[in-house]
Amino acid sequence: xxxxTFCRLASGIVGISCLSNLALAASTSDWKSRTVxxxxxxxxxxTDGSTxxxxxxxEGLYCGGTWQGTIDKLDYIQGMGFDAIMISPIIENVEGHxxxxxxxxxxxxxxxxxxxxxxxxxQDLLDLSKEVHDRGMYLMMDTVINNMAYMTNGSYxxxxxxxxxxxPFDNSKYFHPYCLISDxxxxxxxxxxxxxxxxxxxxxxxxEHTDVQSLLINWTxxxxxxxxxxxxxxxxxxxxxxxxxxxxxxxxGVFMTGEVMQQEISTICDYQRDYIGSLPNxxxxxxxxKAFTLGNTTDLANSVDLMKAACPDITALVSFSENxxxxxxxxxxxxxxxxxxxxxxxxxxxxxPFIYQGQEQHFxxxxxxxxxxxxxxxxxxxxxxxxxxxxxxNKIRKQAVRLDSSYVDQQTTxxxxxGSELGFSKGVEGKQTxxxxxxxxxxxxPYDVILQGTYNAGMAVTEVIYCSNYTVDAYGSLRVGMESGxxxxxxxxxxxxxxxxxxxxxxxxxxxxxRTGQSGSQQKSLGVGSNQLRExxxxxxxxxxxxxxxxx
Ligand SMILES: *[C@@H]1O[C@H](CO)[C@@H](O)[C@H](O)[C@H]1NC(C)=O
Ligand SMILES: *[C@@H]1O[C@H](CO)[C@@H](O)[C@H](O)[C@H]1NC(C)=O
Ligand SMILES: *[C@@H]1O[C@H](CO)[C@@H](O)[C@H](O)[C@H]1NC(C)=O
Ligand SMILES: *[C@@H]1O[C@H](CO)[C@@H](O)[C@H](O)[C@H]1NC(C)=O
Ligand SMILES: *[C@@H]1O[C@H](CO)[C@@H](O)[C@H](O)[C@H]1NC(C)=O
Ligand SMILES: *[C@@H]1O[C@H](CO)[C@@H](O)[C@H](O)[C@H]1NC(C)=O
Ligand SMILES: *[C@@H]1O[C@H](CO)[C@@H](O)[C@H](O)[C@H]1NC(C)=O
Ligand SMILES: *[C@@H]1O[C@H](CO)[C@@H](O)[C@H](O)[C@H]1NC(C)=O
Numbered sequence: 001x002x003x004x005t006f007c008r009l010a011s012g013i014v015g016i017s018c019l020s021n022l023a024l025a026a027s028t029s030d031w032k033s034r035t036v037x038x039x040x041x042x043x044x045x046x047t048d049g050s051t052x053x054x055x056x057x058x059e060g061l062y063c064g065g066t067w068q069g070t071i072d073k074l075d076y077i078q079g080m081g082f083d084a085i086m087i088s089p090i091i092e093n094v095e096g097h098x099x100x101x102x103x104x105x106x107x108x109x110x111x112x113x114x115x116x117x118x119x120x121x122x123q124d125l126l127d128l129s130k131e132v133h134d135r136g137m138y139l140m141m142d143t144v145i146n147n148m149a150y151m152t153n154g155s156y157x158x159x160x161x162x163x164x165x166x167x168p169f170d171n172s173k174y175f176h177p178y179c180l181i182s183d184x185x186x187x188x189x190x191x192x193x194x195x196x197x198x199x200x201x202x203x204x205x206x207x208e209h210t211d212v213q214s215l216l217i218n219w220t221x222x223x224x225x226x227x228x229x230x231x232x233x234x235x236x237x238x239x240x241x242x243x244x245x246x247x248x249x250x251x252x253g254v255f256m257t258g259e260v261m262q263q264e265i266s267t268i269c270d271y272q273r274d275y276i277g278s279l280p281n282x283x284x285x286x287x288x289x290k291a292f293t294l295g296n297t298t299d300l301a302n303s304v305d306l307m308k309a310a311c312p313d314i315t316a317l318v319s320f321s322e323n324x325x326x327x328x329x330x331x332x333x334x335x336x337x338x339x340x341x342x343x344x345x346x347x348x349x350x351x352x353p354f355i356y357q358g359q360e361q362h363f364x365x366x367x368x369x370x371x372x373x374x375x376x377x378x379x380x381x382x383x384x385x386x387x388x389x390x391x392x393x394n395k396i397r398k399q400a401v402r403l404d405s406s407y408v409d410q411q412t413t414x415x416x417x418x419g420s421e422l423g424f425s426k427g428v429e430g431k432q433t434x435x436x437x438x439x440x441x442x443x444x445x446p447y448d449v450i451l452q453g454t455y456n457a458g459m460a461v462t463e464v465i466y467c468s469n470y471t472v473d474a475y476g477s478l479r480v481g482m483e484s485g486x487x488x489x490x491x492x493x494x495x496x497x498x499x500x501x502x503x504x505x506x507x508x509x510x511x512x513x514x515r516t517g518q519s520g521s522q523q524k525s526l527g528v529g530s531n532q533l534r535e536x537x538x539x540x541x542x543x544x545x546x547x548x549x550x551x552x
Contacts, residue, residue: 025254026138026230028277028316031352032408033401034084034138035394037077038356040324041088041119042104043374045069055374057365060101063374067120067128074131076380080360080387081394084138086233090125090223092116094149098199105324105372106142107235108149108200111167112219129227138230141223143256145216145248146236147194147202148175157194157201168219169205174212176204181239190239207244217251224254234258237276245275257318257352261325265303269311281317281351283307288321291422292342293332295439301417304349304424308411315409319351322359324372329359331366337442337485340389344465344487347393348426348435350412360387389465392501396433396464396491399499402507404431415453421482423451430455434490436480444485451478460493467502469493 042065046053049072055063070087077085092114093103106116115122132139148169152160158178164170178201179193196202206212223229237245237258249256257278260271265283272279287303290296307314321342322328329342339362347353358365361378362385365371381387400407407427416423420439425432434454438444455461459472463480465487472478480488491499500506 025224025252028255031084031138031231031255031278032315033405034352035082035347035397036084036086036138036140036318036352036354037080037082038086038323038354039070039077039088039375040105040357040372041065041067041070042106043372044357045073045376047072047120051376051379053374053376055377057369057372060104060369061097062102062104062118065119065374065376067124071124071128071131073380074135074137076382078135078137079382080355080390081398082355083136084140084230085132086140086142086354087128088119089142089144089235090115090119090227091144094151094200096151098151098153100199101369103149107144108202109144110148110165112215113167125227129229133228139228140231140233141227141229142233142235143220144235145205145207145220146239147196147204149196150201150203151199152201153199156198157196157203161201161203163203166203168215169212174206174209176206178203187238191241195236195239204239207241213244213247217248220248220252224252231255232257234276237271237279238262242271242275249276259325265306265310268317269307272317273312278316278318278352280323280354281307281314281319284349285320285326288342288345289329289332291437291439292329292338295420297417297420297422297439301414301422304412304414314411315350317351318354319346319349320354320356321346322356322371323354324356325368326371327366328363328371330362330364331371333441334364335441335485336362336385337444337487338439339386341437341439341485341487343386343389344393344435344489345424345437347390347397348433348489349424350426353397355390360384360390362386392465393489395500395506396489399491399495399501399507400427400431400433402498403495404428407431416449416451418449421449423449425454430492431495434461436482436488436490438482438485438487440482440485442484444482446481446483449480449482451480452476454478454490455492461490462493462496462502464489464491464496464499464501 042063044065046064047066047068053064089106091109092111093106093108093116094110115125129139148166150161163172176192181190181193181195183189194202194204231254234256238260245258255278256276257280258276260268260279261282262268263283263286268279268283284303284307287300291300329339357375358373363373365373404427410427412424412426415425416436422437425434427433436449455472457472457474457476461470461472463470470478496502496504498505498507
C-alpha cells in the first residue's frame with residue numbers, strides 16, 4: 001500500500017483536501033525486484049569530481065562527498081545494473097570533532113528540520129531525487145529515529161547534555177534518562193539506554209512518548225513527500241522501542257528495512273513478524289562468512305532452510321555481504337574467487353540485494369572506520385573484475401524477473417551440498433536460476449561436480465558468467481566444470497534472448513516495466529493507470545463499507 005493512498009482516497013470520497021502532495025513511496029513488492037547500491041554520501045563522490053582528494057578514514061573527518069557528486073556518478077551505479085540507491089541520513093548533524101572525528105556518516109542528528117549542509121542544499125537533494133527517478137531508479141534514505149547526538153568531548157554525558165539545542169526535541173522530557181547500554185544481549189537495556197560514549201553521547205529518544213512518536217512520523221512523512229523518497233533504512237532499529245517500531249512501520253506504510261544486528265534466526269524472523277516488514281538478513285550474512293572464510297558449507301545450507309521456515313517472508317529481507325558497519329569481506333580472506341562467490345550469492349539469493357559502495361572495487365577495509373574508504377580513490381574503474389561480475393548478475397536477475405514476475409517471491413532451495421560447494425535454485429521449474437558456489441578459492445584445481453534436480457533432461461543451459469553451453473543429460477544430471485574456485489550461474493539457453501548477456505540482445509526494460517510483464521512503452525502508461533485502478537477499487541470498497549455502516 002502506498003503512503004498517500006489513504007489521503008487521496010479520503011479526498012476522493014469525502015472531498016476534503018490533503019495537506020500536501022505526499023510522495024508515492026514504493027511498496028515491498030515494488031522493492032523486491034530491485035537491487036540497491038548503498039552509498040555513504042561523504043565518501044562516495046565529490047562535486048569537483050576529484051579522484052585524488054585525500055580521505056583518511058582513521059581521522060574520521062568529512063571528506064567532501066556531496067549529493068551533487070552523487071548525481072554525477074549515477075552512470076557508474078546504473079552501469080552495474082542497479083535501479084535503486086541508498087544515501088546517508090540527510091538531516092543536520094552535530095558540528096565539531098571529538099577524538100574519533102566528525103559526523104561525516106550522518107548518524108549524529110541535531111536538527112530534523114534542516115539538512116546536512118556538508119552534503120549540499122535543498123535544491124541539490126531535490127535534483128538528486130529527480131535525476132534518480134528520471135532514470136527509473138528508486139531513492140532510499142537512511143534514517144535515524146532512535147537518538148540525537150551531543151558531543152561531551154570527554155565528560156560524563158549524564159550531567160552534561162544541553163537538550164535545548166535539539167530540534168524539535170528541545171527538552172529532556174523527550175529522552176530516556178541517561179544510562180549506558182551495559183548488556184547488548186538484553187534488548188530492554190539496548191532500547192532504554194544509549195549507544196554513545198563519553199565523547200559523543202547519543203541521547204536516546206523516549207519513543208514511548210506520543211509527542212515523540214507523532215513528531216517522528218510527521219517528519220518522516222513530510223520529508224519523504226518533499227524529496228520523493230521511496231523507502232527507508234532504519235538505523236539502530238534494535239534500540240528503538242519495539243511497539244513504536246511497529247507503529248512507525250504501520251502508520252507510514254512504506255518499505256523500510258530495520259537494522260537489528262543479530263545472528264539468531266528467531267530474533268530476525270520474530271522482528272519481521274511483530275515489528276517491521278524488512279530487516280537486513282544478518283543470520284545469512286554470518287552463515288555466508290562461515291562458508292566462504294572457514295569453508296563451512298553446512299551452516300549456510302542449514303540457515304537457508306531454517307529461515308524459510310521461521311520468517312513470515314524471507315524474500316522481503318535485505319541480502320548483503322558488506323556494509324558500513326561490518327568488516328569488508330576481503331579483510332577476512334583476500335581472494336578474488338571467494339569474493340565472486342560471495343557477490344553471486346548476495347545478488348541471487350532471496351530478498352532485496354544491497355551492495356555497499358567499494359565492494360565492486362574489492363576494497364579491503366576491516367572494522368569501522370576502515371570500511372569507509374572514499375570511493376573516488378578507486379578512480380571509479382568500470383573495468384574492475386567485480387564491477388563486471390555485478391553487472392552480469394544484475395542482468396540475469398532482471399531477465400529472470402522479466403520472464404516471471406513471481407521470481408522474486410520464490411524462495412531459494414538447496415540443491416547441492418558438497419564439502420566445498422553449495423548449489424542453490426531459485427524460480428519456478430524451467431525458468432529458474434541455478435548457482436553453484438565454491439569455497440575453495442583461487443588456487444583450486446579443475447574438477448567436475450554432478451548436479452541433480454536442476455532442469456529437465458536434455459535441456460540446453462547457459463552458464464551466464466563465462467558464457468559456456470551445457471546440456472542436461474538424459475538422466476537429468478548436469479555435469480559442471482569447476483575451476484579456480486569460481487562461481488557458476490545457469491539459465492535455460494532458450495530464455496537468454498533479451499538478457500543482454502553472452503551476446504544475446506538486451507530487452508532494455510526497467511524493473512518497473514518488468515513487474516507486470518508488459519513491454520516497454522506500452523507499460524509506461526499502464527504503470528500509472530494500474531495504480532489508479534487499484535486505488536479506485538479500494539476507494540469503492542471503502543465507500544461500500546461506509547454505506548453499509550450508515551445503513552446498519
Ligand atoms: C591517517 O591519520 C592517522 C591519525 O592521524 C595517522 O596516524 C595516519 O598516518 C594517517 N594515514 C595516512 C595514510 O595519512
Ligand atoms: C574536543 O577536544 C579536543 C581536544 O581538546 C578539541 O580539539 C576539540 O575541538 C574539542 N571538540 C569539541 C566539539 O569541543
Ligand atoms: C565516562 O565517565 C564516567 C564518569 O566520569 C566514568 O565513570 C566512566 O568510566 C567513563 N566511561 C568511559 C568509557 O571512559
Ligand atoms: C535488562 O535491562 C533492563 C533495563 O536496563 C533491566 O531493568 C533488566 O534488569 C535487565 N534484565 C536482565 C535479565 O539483566
Ligand atoms: C507536521 O509538521 C508540520 C511542520 O511542523 C506542521 O505544519 C503540520 O501541521 C504537522 N502535521 C501533522 C499531521 O501533524
Ligand atoms: C559448521 O557449522 C555448524 C554450526 O552451524 C557446526 O555445527 C559444524 O560443526 C561446523 N562444521 C565444521 C566442519 O566446522
Ligand atoms: C552456445 O549456444 C548458443 C545457442 O545455441 C550459440 O549461439 C552459442 O554460440 C554457443 N556458445 C558457445 C560458446 O558455444
Ligand atoms: C537495447 O539497448 C542497446 C544499447 O542502447 C541497443 O543496442 C539495443 O538495440 C537495445 N535493444 C532493444 C531490443 O531495443
